[in-house]
Amino acid sequence: MSLRIYNTLTRRKEPFQTLEPGVVRMYVCGPTVYDNAHLGHGVSLLVYDIIRRYLEYKGYQVRHVMNYTDVDDKIIQRARELGEDPQALAERYIQAFEQNMRDLGVRWPTVQPRVTREIDWIVRMVQGLVEKGFGYVVDGDVFFDVSKDPDYGKLSGRKVEDMLAGARVEVDERKRHPADFALWKASKPGEPAWESPWGPGRPGWHIECSAMNLHHLGEQIDIHGGGRDLIFPHHENEIAQSECYTGKTPFVRYWVHNGMLLVRGEKMSKSLGNFITVNDFLQQHEADVLRMLLLQAHYRSPINYDDARLQQAQQALERLRGAMRPAYPEAQGADAATLQALEAEQRAAVQGFEAAMDDDFNTAVALGHLFNLVRAINRARDAGATAAQLAPAQETLRRLAEDVFGLHLTPETVTGDIAPLVELLLEVRQELRRARQYALADRIRDGLAALGIVVEDTPQGSVWRRA
RNA sequence: GGCGACGUAGCCAAGUGGUAAGGCAGGGGCCUGCAAAGCCCUGAUUCGCGGGUUCGAAUCCCGCCGUCGCCUCCA
Numbered sequence: 001m002s003l004r005i006y007n008t009l010t011r012r013k014e015p016f017q018t019l020e021p022g023v024v025r026m027y028v029c030g031p032t033v034y035d036n037a038h039l040g041h042g043v044s045l046l047v048y049d050i051i052r053r054y055l056e057y058k059g060y061q062v063r064h065v066m067n068y069t070d071v072d073d074k075i076i077q078r079a080r081e082l083g084e085d086p087q088a089l090a091e092r093y094i095q096a097f098e099q100n101m102r103d104l105g106v107r108w109p110t111v112q113p114r115v116t117r118e119i120d121w122i123v124r125m126v127q128g129l130v131e132k133g134f135g136y137v138v139d140g141d142v143f144f145d146v147s148k149d150p151d152y153g154k155l156s157g158r159k160v161e162d163m164l165a166g167a168r169v170e171v172d173e174r175k176r177h178p179a180d181f182a183l184w185k186a187s188k189p190g191e192p193a194w195e196s197p198w199g200p201g202r203p204g205w206h207i208e209c210s211a212m213n214l215h216h217l218g219e220q221i222d223i224h225g226g227g228r229d230l231i232f233p234h235h236e237n238e239i240a241q242s243e244c245y246t247g248k249t250p251f252v253r254y255w256v257h258n259g260m261l262l263v264r265g266e267k268m269s270k271s272l273g274n275f276i277t278v279n280d281f282l283q284q285h286e287a288d289v290l291r292m293l294l295l296q297a298h299y300r301s302p303i304n305y306d307d308a309r310l311q312q313a314q315q316a317l318e319r320l321r322g323a324m325r326p327a328y329p330e331a332q333g334a335d336a337a338t339l340q341a342l343e344a345e346q347r348a349a350v351q352g353f354e355a356a357m358d359d360d361f362n363t364a365v366a367l368g369h370l371f372n373l374v375r376a377i378n379r380a381r382d383a384g385a386t387a388a389q390l391a392p393a394q395e396t397l398r399r400l401a402e403d404v405f406g407l408h409l410t411p412e413t414v415t416g417d418i419a420p421l422v423e424l425l426l427e428v429r430q431e432l433r434r435a436r437q438y439a440l441a442d443r444i445r446d447g448l449a450a451l452g453i454v455v456e457d458t459p460q461g462s463v464w465r466r467a
Numbered sequence: 468g469g470c471g472a473c474g475u476a477g478c479c480a481a482g483u484g485g486u487a488a489g490g491c492a493g494g495g496g497c498c499u500g501c502a503a504a505g506c507c508c509u510g511a512u513u514c515g516c517g518g519g520u521u522c523g524a525a526u527c528c529c530g531c532c533g534u535c536g537c538c539u540c541c542a
Contacts, residue, residue, distance in 0.1 A: 038542090042542090308491090441500090
């Protein structure tokens, strides 16, 4: 079985082959830190977390770089509004973002570069582009000359000529071509600035990612990820800069773009004001619900966000977790046919799961296989399987759902173990039930429920769990 | 206006040439003192609409309708 990944550049699924055997160089566009992250950012974090987890599951060592854009127009503007130092503001939101990352349970990137710490690399790159004739200097600004790059537009499927017609934005008169973009921007008084051959200034909008890729991963990388909304102009420009600078093609072997999170059919975004912050979400729901919402769809499709869907995701999550419940207390062991079926389903689930994930990370299908395993486990438990008989299948489910999907199936153990007390109560309750003292028995069950402990009676004994 | 996606049961969603996965919700049954959970059974003769190609299409082609994204900072 081999992994295939959809490449935005070729618009096809392609067999995944790394530049260096066993190692994946993966770069994912991180946030511009001028405000708290919303669920759109959360989706992106989770999508690439799941992709990375699966690559690691397959045995790859993943060098995962995620950048912070900590200097740009919005940060400067926001800092001015708040009377705060732009660097301090960026630092504050980086901290907030990393707390979100911890809360969402994503695996930590190998490197998290910041623009302000990469200025040397950026200047070197801009200078190189100017020397090779791909950039030109005007009044301390440096622009990239798209007409010098015959490949320009190949990622987004645009032609430079077409863009002239569609240009709705007022064009900087100093540009040679309307599609030219800034590599370096001369700074105005009071703005953050670094020395450069062209005078004090700061990096343009796209050069940072090219420079950080070069610095931390090399001239060519395996996977570059980001939201679909970054295809143009951001990633298009990144390719132009990197390939013109190094002379090597392709800069990126697999361009991966995740679909947008939609609210009432529109993209969740700051400018539309229809966003929910990660913090607000986590106030109401656990992180796994968002993860589940994504797993049920495909990462390239847009995902609608609404309460009904959240509810469905929550229910599906509970069903998955239900399979991890222990064997019944008085289980006598299941019959051979049931155990054989369980074992067969376990194998089929692993195989189906891997085949689905190998097919461009088809999590919805992979999840379907997990649910098949859930049914087999529940069936075996009902048939009286012992803990030892359930264990292998449950461990398989746990491994796939937790290690690869990043979900949490088993509740955290709480300090101050209450198990002996609950069990004592259940023993008493069992005697009451035998004596047909149902009113009292129900009082115990209701009382425990109020304390967050669910009691369930089965033919093979009563079990309890935290709600 | 240009570029690119998408439209599958009440809802979410997979499937891109061989006769419709999975989840949620609903209905019926089993189990239970009741409940919860679980298990079993149950749902599209049909995949936005209209043509065409094919022995055969949700899957390919053409047209139409609708939705969304990008073309400007954006995960």
